[in-house]
Structures are given as C-alpha cells and as structure tokens.
Amino acid sequence: MSTESRPGDSIDQTETMTMREAIRAALREEMQDDENVFIMGEDVGEFGGVFSVTDGLVDEFGENRVRDTPISEAGFTGAGVGAAATGMRPVVEIMFSDFLGVASEQIINQMAKMRYMFGGKTEMPITVRTTEGGGMGAASQHSGTLHTWFAHFPGLLAVAPGTPRAAKGLLKSAVRSDDPVFFFENKMIYEQEGEVPTDPNYTVPLGQASVEREGEDVTVVATQRMVGESLDLAEEMAGQASIEVIDLQSLYPLDTDTLVESVEKTGRLVVADESPLSYGTHAEVMARVMEDGFYSLDAPPMRVGVADTHIPFSPTLEQEVIPSAEDVRSAVEKLV
Structure with missing residues (x-):
C-alpha cells in the first residue's frame, strides 16, 4: 500500500488533478490545518511561482503566510531554518534545484545538523520544495537533477514523486514531519494527470514505495x-x-x-x-x-x-x- 489515513478517514473520494494541482492542494490543506505552516521563496506570492504551483495561495492566506523573498537562496533558506527551530513549519521554495548550492551552508551545517547537535532536543520541521530535470531547453544551470545529493546527506529526508497522488500525499507528510524534507518536483510532469484522494487527511508515508x-x-x-x-x-x-x-x-x-x-x-x-x-x-x-x-x-x-x-x-x-x-x-x- 502507498497510502495512509487516520482512523475513520476515507480515501475513496478522488478527483482528477495535475501534478501542479495536487501539490497546490497539499499546500492549501496543510495551511488551512495549521497556522504555523507558511510558504516563502522567490515569486511564490503575487506571481504564483515560476511554474504556477502556488498560484492563488497569497489571495487565500495573505502575504504573511505566502512570502515573496529577495533573490537570496542562502538568506531565505537560513530564515526558514530559524523559523523551523522556533516552532514554525516553513515550506521553502527553491526555484531550481541547481540553486541549492547557493544555500549549502544553511542546509548542510545548520538544517541537517541542528537536531543532532542539540541531542535530539530540538526539531527542524522544514520542507524544501524545488524543481529539477531536463527537457525544457533551459541549459545546464536550470536543468540538473540533484536529488541524490540530499538523499545521501545525514539528517535530511528526500522524496521525488512520480504521480499526482504521490505528490499530494508525500508533501502533506513532509510538512507534518519534524525533520527536514526535500521535495523534488520534475518540471516536465506538472501537467501529468491522475486520480488524487480529496480527503484532507490523506497522506503517503515517507519511506514507502x-x-x-x-x-x-x-x-x-x-x-x-x-x-x-x-x-x-x-x-x-x-x-x-x-x-x-x-x-x-x-x-x-x-x-x-x-x-x-x-x-x-x-x-x-x-x-x-x-x-x-x-x-x-x-x-x-x-x-x-x-x-x-x-x-x-x-x-x-x-x-x-x-x-x-x-x-x-x-x-x-x-x-x-x-x-x-x-x-x-x-x-x-x-x-x-
């Protein structure tokens, strides 16, 4: 089985969604469920994200919870780490995975190690969403597939869904996790459609194929x-x-x-x-x-x-x- 639900919940009701819509639905549901969840990144607010994944969310939740940032991956990733360490649940969007290197200090030495260095007494509930993959003619600096870097490094979790159903369920699990989760989206399948459970408690457990x-x-x-x-x-x-x-x-x-x-x-x-x-x-x-x-x-x-x-x-x-x-x-x- 690839799905998990809470006792008494049903995942029988489904809706046809694209990958983009499934990710947006997961973000919306988690923000509705927990006021500590917020989104930050370049162009995620008024513009709706470079691939329109966060389109409309700023109208629903306001600029305090859907935050446009300067072009400074190190800066806003670090801000996300600080927010997570103090009780918030940030979802940080890095426009292209190729740009993760800019934020490597915040990821490798802070995000991944903080829980370990505090002896497990602190949590790091941060989700990092990013896009990857070729096929768009975007050249080397916008087309890399780097998920293996982050799956390899201790202290980080990494997921890479292949269906809209998995995307929604995994992202909800990522946001609810008390550990840092990297959520890798292949940009060529945003329009891929599939049946997705509409139950707001539907999740896909991290670590399950x-x-x-x-x-x-x-x-x-x-x-x-x-x-x-x-x-x-x-x-x-x-x-x-x-x-x-x-x-x-x-x-x-x-x-x-x-x-x-x-x-x-x-x-x-x-x-x-x-x-x-x-x-x-x-x-x-x-x-x-x-x-x-x-x-x-x-x-x-x-x-x-x-x-x-x-x-x-x-x-x-x-x-x-x-x-x-x-x-x-x-x-x-x-x-x-």
Missing part, C-alpha cells in the same frame, strides 16, 4: 518522469514481457522491503532515474537489492539515467542525454 503496475518478468524501479515513461512502456511491451513498475517515491528513507519483494518475484531489475548514473539513486537501489535479495536475481541489474555530464542547451543533444522510455525498453530487452 508504490507498486504502480504488477508484473512477473522484470521489475522497473522509477522516479518522477520515468514512472510515467515506464508505465507507458510496460503497456506497449505487454505482449513481450510482464513488467512490474514501482514508483520509488521516497529516496531516503528507502523502501527496501518493497523492492526486494518485487525482485524475488521477477528475478530482474532495472532502475530508471533522471540523475547522473554514477554514485546515485540507481546505485543505492541496486546495492540494497543485492544486499537483501541477491540470490533472487537471475541477471545483473541495469540502470537508466543521465550520462555523467551536464544538460546541454541544444535540444537535440538534450534529448540524447536525458533518459527516455526507449532507454528503459533497451534495458528490459537485454534482461528478458
């Missing part, structure tokens, strides 16, 4: 845009191979049990993630499966991702670099 399609021959573990790509491919290849598709959802904590259970059934593994291939999500998933399920593997695992390079501006070269359904197809065909 979701089996989006069951299969028997090969497991494809995917994140973000690659979830939809893999589901489309599984449908196309249904006559050739039975493909199980898992939306990883949570990068850290990682749901090893769901991954191993799937590979015990299929015997084969492909990991599809739009980040550089070396030292990343792919490697961690493969390592966990081999540590806990090695003897279930009938073939070496394969990974699909970005070559160890930056994202080029040229549309032709960009499409050559970022992973696609055809790359997943090639990996699957080598295994079955």
Whole structure:
C-alpha cells in the first residue's frame, strides 16, 4: 500500500488533478490545518511561482503566510531554518534545484545538523520544495537533477514523486514531519494527470514505495518522469514481457522491503532515474537489492539515467542525454 489515513478517514473520494494541482492542494490543506505552516521563496506570492504551483495561495492566506523573498537562496533558506527551530513549519521554495548550492551552508551545517547537535532536543520541521530535470531547453544551470545529493546527506529526508497522488500525499507528510524534507518536483510532469484522494487527511508515508503496475518478468524501479515513461512502456511491451513498475517515491528513507519483494518475484531489475548514473539513486537501489535479495536475481541489474555530464542547451543533444522510455525498453530487452 502507498497510502495512509487516520482512523475513520476515507480515501475513496478522488478527483482528477495535475501534478501542479495536487501539490497546490497539499499546500492549501496543510495551511488551512495549521497556522504555523507558511510558504516563502522567490515569486511564490503575487506571481504564483515560476511554474504556477502556488498560484492563488497569497489571495487565500495573505502575504504573511505566502512570502515573496529577495533573490537570496542562502538568506531565505537560513530564515526558514530559524523559523523551523522556533516552532514554525516553513515550506521553502527553491526555484531550481541547481540553486541549492547557493544555500549549502544553511542546509548542510545548520538544517541537517541542528537536531543532532542539540541531542535530539530540538526539531527542524522544514520542507524544501524545488524543481529539477531536463527537457525544457533551459541549459545546464536550470536543468540538473540533484536529488541524490540530499538523499545521501545525514539528517535530511528526500522524496521525488512520480504521480499526482504521490505528490499530494508525500508533501502533506513532509510538512507534518519534524525533520527536514526535500521535495523534488520534475518540471516536465506538472501537467501529468491522475486520480488524487480529496480527503484532507490523506497522506503517503515517507519511506514507502508504490507498486504502480504488477508484473512477473522484470521489475522497473522509477522516479518522477520515468514512472510515467515506464508505465507507458510496460503497456506497449505487454505482449513481450510482464513488467512490474514501482514508483520509488521516497529516496531516503528507502523502501527496501518493497523492492526486494518485487525482485524475488521477477528475478530482474532495472532502475530508471533522471540523475547522473554514477554514485546515485540507481546505485543505492541496486546495492540494497543485492544486499537483501541477491540470490533472487537471475541477471545483473541495469540502470537508466543521465550520462555523467551536464544538460546541454541544444535540444537535440538534450534529448540524447536525458533518459527516455526507449532507454528503459533497451534495458528490459537485454534482461528478458
């Protein structure tokens, strides 16, 4: 199961939403539920966010709770850390994940370490939303996929949803968490639609993957845009191979049990993630499966991702670099 609800709640009622709408709904519900939740970032208020995710929220909640900031990622991320340390629940938006480096001191030495350095006596309930991924012709400084950096660092949690349902549920869990959570949104799937529970208490637990399609021959573990790509491919290849598709959802904590259970059934593994291939999500998933399920593997695992390079501006070269359904197809065909 990939959903969690409080006793007595129902998640049967759903509404078709885009990824953008699901994220906005999660923010709205959490702000309605808890007056300590507020949003801050560049252009999140009057402009509604560079991708219109926060559109209209300033009209509902006012400028004190939807705060436009100067172009100073270090400054407003640090302000968010301070607010979280003193009882607020900030949701900080970094316009593009490539800009997270500007705020690295506040993230690495303050946000991630504060709870540890105070012996667990303080909390750090901050959520950092950011966009990532190529495909828009935005060149190297606006197209990186950096989520593995933050999944790796102790003291931080990281999620990267692949469906509107997961996006809403994970973001609500992130805002309610007493630990810092990085919420990575692939900018190419904001218009992707799906059925989303409307229950305001619907959440997706941090650290839980979701089996989006069951299969028997090969497991494809995917994140973000690659979830939809893999589901489309599984449908196309249904006559050739039975493909199980898992939306990883949570990068850290990682749901090893769901991954191993799937590979015990299929015997084969492909990991599809739009980040550089070396030292990343792919490697961690493969390592966990081999540590806990090695003897279930009938073939070496394969990974699909970005070559160890930056994202080029040229549309032709960009499409050559970022992973696609055809790359997943090639990996699957080598295994079955």
